[in-house]
Amino acid sequence: MKKVYCLMAYSGAGKTEVAKALEQKGYNVLQSYTTRSPRSENEWGHTFCSYEEYEKFKENDDIAAYTYFDGNHYFSTKKQLNETDIYVIDPDGITYLKENVKDIEFVTIYLKVDKKARMKRMFVRGDDVDQMLSRINGDGLKFRKKRFDYQVINYEFDKAVNIIEYIMKVENSN
Secondary structure, eight states, rough: EEEEEEEHHHHTOOOOOOOHHHHHOOOOOOOEEESSSOTTTTOOSSSEOOOOHHHHHHHTTTTTEEEETEEEEEEHHHHHHHHEEEEOHHHHHHHHHHOOOOEEEEEEEEEEEEHHHHHHHHHHHHOOHHHHHHHHHHHHOOOOHOOOEEEESSSHHHHHHHHHHHHHHHHHOO
């Protein structure tokens, strides 16, 4: 059965950077759709779409994973899932996947980083204080019932990437 590795973490924990590093090692990373505006020009990790485009995907029953956060839709298509190795996704999206997609095994890897380090990373990437507090408060609610298969501490970036790659190799050998 095909496996997709779901990277899950609070805002600022390094999900996107880890996914980029794994993509550079040859893994296919899913670029999920979202109706939110880009944070920066050429932002990596999402395909930005309009609310009308989202409705079209929904009408055509093309959505495989879905979550609603901060007034925006985040989703992926069935085709994307079949072509990917790694998916950066939140707990609601993982729950949605596991309930609705039965022909793929989802292995959840939680990246752990403390709040102080996450806030520093969010500041460096350009989030203002209101955005940081909103994301941290929202994450507190969203992650209160998180479930995962593996936990990887992400303070030493290269080490975290190597551990995740090792997990994927072990899982794929089973």
